[in-house]
Amino acid sequence: MATFATSDQLLVIIDPAARQADGESVRIAKDVLSAGAAAKLCLPEGPDEFARALGRRGSRRPVVIGDGRALARAVALLHRRHELAGCALSVVPVGDTALAESLGVPGGPVAAARAVLDGVERRLDLLVDDSDGVVLGALGIPPAPVRAAAAEPLAVSSGRSWYRSLARTLAPRPVRLSAVPPSRAARLRVEVDGDRVVDLDQPVEAVSVTPGTGGAASVVVRPLSVGAEATPLLARGRTVTVTGADFRYRADATVSGPVRRRTWRVAEGGWGLVLPAER
Known part of the structure; x- marks a missing residue:
């Protein structure tokens, strides 16, 4: 875990979508960062300029002012360049703040900018798929928003990576097949560390x-059910493989696909994010 002094030099990359979404929050963030550190401002007009700015950061610490897409884009660029291990990213979320806040970044521009100046680097896990895509916060299939489980599993067998929960409180109210749009019903094979959690003969509402x-x-x-409660199937593991007929998925804020098979692997401590020191 690394701490940072306010004398560090910063490269502040302001995503164009942030400037359009909330110019006032962008201005506030710039003022706080510039008052606390030597900050070089960069205003890219598109993804190519964004990538060039990040690639030419030199010894400056990169700070992204933008939404979840901008943060995910920065991590993906550094991952493809094999530079994530030596780079601590900071973000001031502007626009859609959900991803950054889920990772522990304050939502307001002042608090987030102060965390950039006074925070600590924490190494976080991420998912890397077999097409070199990355997932920071959540993966959802189908790409509609998916609610995460709210509690820990009841038990885990030491010899296997998957398990079933018997706690009704982990699931929302049961879903009936007739209430689910046909596009939401999917037949998928989900394997975790080689163990099959669900197969193609069991239609599912969602996978996260x-x-x-x-x-x-x-x-x-979350399996579909007809007149009975749908108990979620829970698993933990380092490798997740999903197979099905032309399915789409949401990785953070981006929808990808269709694909017939995709494997995600956990990169433990794969990237560094500067977060408030007291977290």
């Missing part, structure tokens, strides 16, 4: 995968 801690991802499979 979230990087956890200690190198294991949390997997929640």
Whole structure:
């Protein structure tokens, strides 16, 4: 865990979408950062300029002012360049703040900018798929928003990576097949560390995968049900493979696909994010 002094030099990359969404928050963040450190401001007009600015950061610490897409874009660029291990990212969320806040970044521009100046680097897990895409916060299949499990599993067998929860409180109210749009009904094979959690003969409402801690991802499979309660199937593991007919998925704020098979692997401590010191 690294701490930072306010004398550090910063490269502040302001995503164009942030400037359009909330110029006042951008201005506030710039003022706080410039008052606390030597900050070089960069206003890219598109993804190519964004990538060039990040690649030419030199010894400056990169700070992204933008939404979840901008943060995920920065991590993906550094991952493809094999530079994540030596780079601590900071973010001041402007626009859609959900991803950054889920990772522990304050939502307001002043608090987030102060965290950039006074915070600490924490190494976080992320998912890397077999097409070199990354997931920071959550993966959802189908790409509609998926609620994460709200509690820990009841038990885990030491010899296997998957398990079933018997706690009704982990699931929302049961879903009936007639109430689910046909596009939401999917037949997927989900395997965690080689163990099958659900197969193609069991239609599912949703699958969610979230990087956890200690190198294991949390997997929640919500089967469809007809007149009975749908108990979620829970699993933890380092490798998650999903197979199905032309399915789409949401990785953080981006929808990808269709694909017939995709594998995600956990990169333990794969990236560094500057967060408030007291977290």
